[in-house]
Amino acid sequence: MRKIFWLVIILNFILLIPRFKANLPVLKSNLAGDLIAAIPLGVNDLLHAFDWLKAQKENGSIRDDAVVVCSKPQFCYYYAGLRSVSFPFTENKNLVFSTIIQADLIIAENTQYLSQVYLNQVLMDSSEYFRPIYRTAEKVPVLVIFAVRKDEVKKLHDKQL
């Protein structure tokens, strides 16, 4: 009976080998100094966007206290040093719109489920209030950063009053 169990252990070990093999290039890249070797493409685009935002902040193009709407607010502060909030997870477009126009910058992602469902449509429906300032290179971009057009938002508020 014990022999069967030893076979189970050996099988368990054998099943690890393909995982080790797949991890080897990542480990090698990491040891060579590349610490984003295994990060999925969508997240990698997000990290590049944060690098860009950080550079803009450092050269004064973006205020230090600018607020970013982003699906991963913690990442935004960790990598770009900019405070961030998420958009509300609701199909109530008015609520999403009124939330995001309070921020200064908005990161829209085409590969991120929550962004696709709750944010991107609002941005398209009210495009006059947002100005793209960064986008990835693809024909249909994976990620776009919009600046909120505060002048247009002010006009809207004045009209509502």
Place this chain on the structure above:
Amino acid sequence: MKLKFFKSFELRLAGLLFLQLILIFLAFDFQIFMGGDAHSDILLAESILSGNGYRDIWDPQQPQDNWRRPGMPVLIAFLYLLFGHNYLIIKFLMVLLTCMITVLLYLVFKDEIGDNLWFLLLLFITNAAILEFARYELTEIPYLFVILLSIYFWKKQKYIGTILCLILAYHIRTEALALIGAFLIYYLLQKNWKKLLIFGASILAGILPWTLRSIMVGGNQQIKVLLAKNEYELDSGMIGFADLIQRIIHNFKQYFFKYGGVVILNSEGFLSILIMLLAIVGLFKSLKISSTSKLIFLFVIFHLLVMVLWQPSATHYRYLVTISPFLMLGFIYGFYSSLKFVKGLF
């Protein structure tokens, strides 16, 4: 003679730990975990270190955090204070704690399961999910270490140590309520009123301050998420009875038909249900063996109960990693019982 035997036993453990370190290295990476939890914990640690308290410093309003448990951020703050602000130190601590879990498994079960101990330890060190979480800056490994430590203290009848570990575990992951519940139900079934009262009152006193703080800063978020129909759809409202049944069926399928095999053997998919059934039957069969077995059985059942009730969007094998060694133990018992049963048939 006895001493010689003991020494050879320890040597085998040292060898096993060496092998575990090699396996962890082969599955290791030096990158930060990109799921978001690690970043939140690190930023909360930064908030603590900057003297701002326990705040979401990434948020423009910097509100008091009312979602994450304080255990991990406090641990990270302590590490950052000692070794500087670099997430790699958290990763190395996880590796160390994973090896220490192996030692604790050895110490807890060496008198209970005979030679099967080595099967348990080998299953543990060759498990892909454990190797994966040994490199993440997440709460699973510290939590597993603390709950095993609580069981170790309990076996040694060092009850203050047990209670302190349970309180600590609750501050690392809320699911520690499953083990706390297991201890209390165990004493209730034993009709040991004195220990039931002491454990209950001490743990309540230990978890009360943070619970009160949570209530004061906006109520228990975990309960709110548990009762929401879908945490990613605010419009869908609260869960109803039919939704609850659907949720239980969905989560049961995920944990028993898909993920169970991942945390016991390195097998995902159709074998999962067989592996999980063997594990549960094995844990049930082990009830007669010792009081530790009874406690572990209650703990695993309560943990699984919480998991099948939780948000379907959050089903993942990571939520079984924290009971993985106990499921492995059940699998070993279940495997032997089934083989004996089959042999008896022919």
